[in-house]
Amino acid sequence: MKLRFLAIAALALVSTLAQAQSKPEDMIRLRQGGxxxxxxxxxxxxxMAKGDVPYxxxxAVQKADFVNALMVEVFAAGFGPGSDKGWQTRAKPAIWTEGDNFKAAQDKLLGVLKKxxxxxxxxxxxxxxMGDVGGACKGCHDNYRDSGYH
Ligand code: HEC
Known part of the structure; x- marks a missing residue:
């Protein structure tokens, strides 16, 4: 009885998550906010890297930990299928047709953030x-981010 209840609760949770993931507007807002x-x-x-504020x-450790966890989540949940439209977005359609290259651009940033x-x-x-961060942003934006929202 108890197990059966847990199984139903788990199913309900999975379907809630699936719904949240498949709603384009949510994914777009998540990635932009992210x-x-x-x-x-x-x-x-x-x-700190530039010496504008003292180290x-x-x-430093808190921010570095945070951006790592953040971007794993943003890339996992923010660019799902169907989210090329549904809210104002600057994401180029190529994201969903050039999956491997887009993934490589994500991995580039995640690698830099790990360092x-x-x-x-x-x-x-x-x-x-920190010297490698800007290039990892630009490497993706140049190919996959439009200059204006559409
Ligand atoms: C793998 C690709 C990729 C990488 C790497 C990446 N971005 Fe983006 N970024 C995007 C895309 C795509 C958009 C447009 C999202 C949209 O409008 O739906 C965007 C949008 C943005 C925006 C505008 C968000 C808004 O409010 O509309 C900012 C700011 C931004 N990126 C900062 C950065 C910074 C800083 C880095 C590097 C540290 C970075 N991005 C790395 C793909 C990337």
């Missing part, structure tokens, strides 16, 4: 790792 959060949380790391280990995370405890290493 990209904004990414930018905001990279700000302090950039400022602060606690902040940032691994080096966040050391200011010199952090500075080096």
């Amino acid at each position: 990209m904004e959060l990414l930018t905001r949380n990279l700000g302090p790391l950039n400022a 602060n280990k606690e902040v 940032v995370q691994a080096s966040a405890g050391d200011p010199a290493a952090l500075k080096t790792a």
Whole structure:
């Protein structure tokens, strides 16, 4: 009886998640909000790398951990099938036709962010790792982000 209830609860949860994932507007808002959060949380790391603000280990480690977890989620849940439209978006349709290249651009950023995370405890290493971030953003935006919303 108890098991049966759990099975039903699990099924209900799975179908709720599936619904949330398949609603284009939710995916688009998730990815746009995610990209904004990414930018905001990279700000302090950039400022430390450039020497504009003093290095602060606690902040650096917290931000680096956060952007890593964030982008795994954004890429997993923000670009599902059908989300090329349904809300104002700058995502190019090529995302859904050039899946392998788009995935490679994601992996590039995730790899760079992993290095940032691994080096966040050391200011010199952090500075080096942050040097690769902009290129990873640009590498994807140049191919997959439109100049205006459509
Ligand atoms: C793998 C591809 C990819 C990578 C890597 C990537 N982006 Fe994006 N980004 C996009 C796409 C696609 C959009 C457009 C999303 C939309 O409008 O639906 C976008 C949109 C944005 C936006 C605008 C969000 C809004 O409010 O509309 C910002 C800001 C942004 N990205 C920042 C960044 C930064 C900073 C990085 C690197 C640290 C980065 N992105 C890396 C694909 C990427």
